[in-house]
Amino acid sequence: MSDAQDLLLDMIAALPDPVFILTESGRYAAILGGHDRQYYHDGSHLVDFTLQDVLPGDKANWFLQEIRTTLQQNRLRILEYSLAGRDVDGLPTDSGPAGELWFEGRIQPLPNLINGERAVVWVASNITERHKLQGKLQALSETDELTGICNRRKLLAELTQHFNQFQRYGTPLALMIFDIDYFKRINDEHGHLFGDQVLYELAQQCHTQLRSADILGRFGGEEFALVLPNTELESALTLAQRLRQHCQQQVFNGPKGCAQITISIGISTASTSDGNITDLLRRADDGLYRAKHAGRNCVRHRPCETGSAPTMLL
Structure with a gap:
């Protein structure tokens, strides 16, 4: 060789x-x-x-x-x-x-x-x-830094994926948007650090009431959203009621004392008339708006049909 x-x-x-x-x-x-x-x-x-x-x-x-x-x-x-x-x-x-x-x-x-x-x-x-x-980089890009749950980007991606499954296979899909009532008072009376603590602890408490398939994310500020795959309206309303009551029972302890909160919730369910997730988001957000104007600490479902009265769950 x-x-x-x-x-x-x-x-x-x-x-x-x-x-x-x-x-x-x-x-x-x-x-x-x-x-x-x-x-x-x-x-x-x-x-x-x-x-x-x-x-x-x-x-x-x-x-x-x-x-x-x-x-x-x-x-x-x-x-x-x-x-x-x-x-x-x-x-x-x-x-x-x-x-x-x-x-x-x-x-x-x-x-x-x-x-x-x-x-x-x-x-x-x-x-x-x-x-x-x-x-790790992907997880960071999809995670809300404060609460550790999905951020808005990840949540919308998940909602899009499940909405596509609904359109293709007819798999039921529900969306919940909720936020903390009078959250500004917590920041004003206890400080923003305590407000951040409340947001973090609220996210962890919400997880105790959810299924493994449910996707919780922070939508912005004190507003959260919850994607509920394979969920009909009745089940979504039941969960919303349980979640609302559970949050109301929590006590958040801080250096200036303790605080309790309530949440208002808007719900929508996917419909064959929906063109994209924007329609679903708009109805859930409208439900939240109605819950706020109904006195807060309640649930409103905004149906797809124009002119129909919203479902109420106190």
């Missing part, structure tokens, strides 16, 4: 990321590089085994499909996926990173057959830290 060939093999073996040669049937034809055990496990024993031999059925089928798609399209493909060391039979447990890992896979068809089979080169780069950072 020439010096140039030796150098080429040494360079490939020293690649920081592991390089897999995988055939169309899912056989590991070769594994090179990826020797840093801080980021990668030692998978050298996988050579001549198949994906089906060492991976759970669903993961093996996924990798096999990606290989075949790459061969069919005959081009470089880049994708992200998760895989833990425990998912691969025979990987040493005393070395290598622990837990679920995320990888960027760069898959390129090879021009020549490997033992009579078409094959790809699959370069796997560990992007776990980047993936975690992206998750």
Whole structure:
């Protein structure tokens, strides 16, 4: 073997990321590089085994499909996926990173057959830290800093998603908008820090009355919104009553004494005549407006039909 060939093999073996040669049937034809055990496990024993031999059925089928798609399209493909060391039979447990890992896979068809089979080169780069950072940044962009619940942006995105499901499948959907009555008095009498405390504690208390599927968000200031998937009007009104009573019973303790609050609630339900979520939001907001003018600490439902009287629940 020439010096140039030796150098080429040494360079490939020293690649920081592991390089897999995988055939169309899912056989590991070769594994090179990826020797840093801080980021990668030692998978050298996988050579001549198949994906089906060492991976759970669903993961093996996924990798096999990606290989075949790459061969069919005959081009470089880049994708992200998760895989833990425990998912691969025979990987040493005393070395290598622990837990679920995320990888960027760069898959390129090879021009020549490997033992009579078409094959790809699959370069796997560990992007776990980047993936975690992206998750944190996304959570921050969707979370209200003060209360820890959804912010307006996230809430509208969730409402849009569920409204689309309503339009497509007819799945019931209700929306609730509520705010704290006379909240300015709390800020004036106890200070804005106490007001912030009330908003935070109110959000936590509301969660105790909700289902896991319900989506609570801060709409702005002392106003909150609640997306209720798969919820008919009667159930939404019952929840609104329970939520109103629960909030009324809470005592908020601060340095200048304690305070109690009440909330006013407006409700709307999705209708086939709604063009988009703006119609749903407008009716819920109108219900809140009517609740305020009815004396506060009450619930109003604004129907879709023009001219119909609103439903009242004291």
